[in-house]
Amino acid sequence: MNCPVCNFAELSENTTVCPQCHSDLEAIHLTFKIGRKSRQKSVFSVMVSVLAIFFLAFLVVGFINKGDLTKKSAMEMTPEEITSLKADLENLTALNNDLQTSNVNLLSKLADLEKTTARKEQIYVVSKGETLSAIATKIFGTGNKFREIAIDNNLPNPDQLTPGQKLIIKF
Numbered sequence: 001m002n003c004p005v006c007n008f009a010e011l012s013e014n015t016t017v018c019p020q021c022h023s024d025l026e027a028i029h030l031t032f033k034i035g036r037k038s039r040q041k042s043v044f045s046v047m048v049s050v051l052a053i054f055f056l057a058f059l060v061v062g063f064i065n066k067g068d069l070t071k072k073s074a075m076e077m078t079p080e081e082i083t084s085l086k087a088d089l090e091n092l093t094a095l096n097n098d099l100q101t102s103n104v105n106l107l108s109k110l111a112d113l114e115k116t117t118a119r120k121e122q123i124y125v126v127s128k129g130e131t132l133s134a135i136a137t138k139i140f141g142t143g144n145k146f147r148e149i150a151i152d153n154n155l156p157n158p159d160q161l162t163p164g165q166k167l168i169i170k171f
Helices: 026-070 079-116 132-140 143-152
Strands: 119-127 166-170
Touching: 119 132, 132 143, 132 166, 143 166
Parallel strands: none
Antiparallel strands: 119 166
């Protein structure tokens, strides 16, 4: 080993002070020991990771092969199994048709319901000095609904109403 400070050669691993520059070498020895241990740990970690990956791959391949073994082709099935599968298919097809019919009926009922709950509209003519809050209080009983009136009428500035302006009020 060489001294890292003055590069003095022929130092033993147990030398704690450099004979030439008198540098303390204990810290350097500890650093080398830590480096060796961490390299050993990192090699161990890599080995464990590789083994874990191989184990997972083995499990996945095992499950895939197991699934393949349980599948039968139509040629390997008995006539009873084929008849049973045909009956299951017919039942599922009938159930699918029933669900599609129910879906169409429900969509129709929903469309009818939306028509009956559509908001009604009224035209309101603004009088001199009125505000949206005052109009909302007059129509809805609360001034808090002024925002809805502004949104329904695309008003860029709800504070600027002009007398005679027509507003759409939706209920």
